[in-house]
Amino acid sequence: MKTLLIEVWKRLTPWNKSADVYANDTDNAYPERMDRLINNSVTAKSAATIMVQYLIGKGYGTEVDPLIINKEQNLKLIDFADDVADDLVKQRGVFIHVNWNALYQISDFSVIPFEWCRIGKTDSNDYTGKIAVCKEWLKPKKSDIQLIDVFNPRKKVIDAQVEKAGGWEHYKGQVLFVNMDTKLLYPLSRIDSVAEDCDSEAQASIYKNRLLRKGFFGNTLVVTRPLVGDGLEPGSTALMDAESERERFQQAIKDSLGAQNTGGVLCLEMDFAGEKLEDAILIKQIESKIDDKLFNYTETSVRENILVAFNNLPAGLLKTNEASLFGNSGEAIREMKRTYWENTTKERYLLTAVINGLLERSQDYSTLKIEPLKLINNAETNNTE
Numbered sequence: 278m279k280t281l282l283i284e285v286w287k288r289l290t291p292w293n294k295s296a297d298v299y300a301n302d303t304d305n306a307y308p309e310r311m312d313r314l315i316n317n318s319v320t321a322k323s324a325a326t327i328m329v330q331y332l333i334g335k336g337y338g339t340e341v342d343p344l345i346i347n348k349e350q351n352l353k354l355i356d357f358a359d360d361v362a363d364d365l366v367k368q369r370g371v372f373i374h375v376n377w378n379a380l381y382q383i384s385d386f387s388v389i390p391f392e393w394c395r396i397g398k399t400d401s402n403d404y405t406g407k408i409a410v411c412k413e414w415l416k417p418k419k420s421d422i423q424l425i426d427v428f429n430p431r432k433k434v435i436d437a438q439v440e441k442a443g444g445w446e447h448y449k450g451q452v453l454f455v456n457m458d459t460k461l462l463y464p465l466s467r468i469d470s471v472a473e474d475c476d477s478e479a480q481a482s483i484y485k486n487r488l489l490r491k492g493f494f495g496n497t498l499v500v501t502r503p504l505v506g507d508g509l510e511p512g513s514t515a516l517m518d519a520e521s522e523r524e525r526f527q528q529a530i531k532d533s534l535g536a537q538n539t540g541g542v543l544c545l546e547m548d549f550a551g552e553k554l555e556d557a558i559l560i561k562q563i564e565s566k567i568d569d570k571l572f573n574y575t576e577t578s579v580r581e582n583i584l585v586a587f588n589n590l591p592a593g594l595l596k597t598n599e600a601s602l603f604g605n606s607g608e609a610i611r612e613m614k615r616t617y618w619e620n621t622t623k624e625r626y627l628l629t630a631v632i633n634g635l636l637e638r639s640q641d642y643s644t645l646k647i648e649p650l651k652l653i654n655n656a657e658t659n660n661t662e
Contacts, residue, residue, distance in 0.1 A: 288469070290462045296417050298395035298409045301463045305414045308368055308392040311466035315367055318475035319482075320580045321468055323595055324587040325366050331621045332362040332628050337647055344642065347385040354632075360388035362628055366587075367391075369457040370464035372408065374425070375635070376450040381432050382640035389452065396454075396462060397424060408452040428453035430638060455631055471586045474579035481576060501526075503546045588620040625649045 288307055293300040301307040315321040336355035337344060344354035364371035372394040378384045389410060397407035407424045411417045426438050428451045442448040458464040468475055527544045584590045591613040629649050636642045 288463075288465060293395075296395070296409065296411075296414070296419075296422060298397055298422075299462055301395060305395070307463070308466070311468060311472070312367060312392060314472055314475040314479075315468055317479035318583065320478060320583045320595070321471075321475045321587075324584055324590050325363070325467075327590060327594055328366045328587050328621060328624075329359065329362045331617060332366070332625045333358045334649065344645075346636075346639070346642070347387050349385065350387060352385075352387055357387065358628065358632060361631060362624075364388065364391045365455070365457065365624055365628060366467060368464060368466055371455045371631075373428075373453040373455070373631070373635070374450055375428060375453055377435055377448070378640060379445055380640070381430075381435060382643070383635060383638045384640055386453075386635050386639075394452070394454075408454060410452075423449070425449050425452045427451060453631075453635075455627070457627070468583070468586055471579075471582045474582045477579045478576060478583070499527075499544050501544070501546055588617070588624075590620075591617055 288302050290299050290301060291303060292298075293305060296305075302310075315325055333355070337358060346352055346354050346357055361371050361373070368391045370391065372389045372391060373386055374389050375386045376384045392414075393410050393412055395409045395411070395414065396405050397409050399405045405427060408427055409422050409424055411422045413421070426449070429435070438451075439445055439448045456464050466472075581592070584592055584595065593610065593613045594617060626649065629647060633646055636645050636647070
């Protein structure tokens with residue numbers, strides 16, 4: 278017996294000698310590719326937006342008194358939380374740049390775009406000491422790659438890093454890397470298993486658009502007997518008169534169909550049998566070739582797969598225009614919200630732990646601790662809040 282092995286595509290993380298980093302896939306473009314697939318899929322993009330909102334809830338601070346955690350960038354805590362949640366939702370990992378002051382307190386922190394970051398060389402204990410940051414990894418130049426120490430709050434470590442940098446004024450700070458796939462060098466994107474579905478949804482939209490814009494859909498086909506007879510001498514007056522008559526006839530056909538159809542008229546000449554008018558000219562409308570049933574099945578199937586990838590997001594939270602969902606005082610919608618709140622618990626607590634871990638070491642908010650909202654039952658209204 279022979280066993281047929283089917284090669285399944287796998288994201289690899291090979292060592293890139295030219296850049297001295299571990300590549301994120303063989304082309305070192307995995308994060309960018311996943312982000313592009315999400316943005317091209319209306320379902321994935323909408324699902325990501327909803328999931329982020331379920332992680333950050335109503336936010337932190339108020340419009341009147343916002344919590345500023347990076348004065349140089351005027352970055353609010355809610356904006357920082359949104360950036361962290363966005364990367365946790367899409368890439369299942371996040372890189373956070375942290376600056377320290379001479380009192381070993383965090384002076385500020387902000388998210389570095391996930392696609393800019395790669396892991397540097399590891400030692401014999403598989404410890405990585407540097408995170409490489411570059412805006413373009415396709416063909417990066419050494420001069421464009423910035424190496425920053427990994428996050429380590431120990432005073433001895435910070436002192437050694439500051440001394441090596443040549444003083445606090447030259448110190449670049451550290452990078453905290455949060456990886457939800459602890460067994461992998463880089464996390465797999467949330468849509469890794471449904472990447473083809475995201476692409477299918479995008480391609481279906483492109484196909485229909487091209488068919489409507491450049492295909493034969495909506496065109497009018499006009500078939501007539503030959504308007505220019507055989508046997509006319511090339512360049513003769515008779516031939517030029519016949520061709521001119523053909524152009525006037527075709528233009529008259531287009532004008533009679535309306536200005537909006539000017540670019541959608543196809544004129545074809547061929548021999549007909551018979552002497553009746555209907556045997557001499559045929560006008561036919563070309564129907565659409567879009568199979569609505571097939572597209573509806575395909576789009577529904579890929580949409581369901583994508584929603585499952587986003588922690589089984591209920592379809593009703595993505596599209597709530599069905600009257601039945603609002604029946605029974607909206608209990609169906611409330612149940613969907615309760616269910617999805619529970620489905621996103623892990624990510625919400627991770628986001629909370631990351632933020633609190635930074636705040637407790639910060640120079641301005643060391644006493645501040647945030648907690649995720651809890652679902653409670655309001656006895657007065659009998660509603661879950």
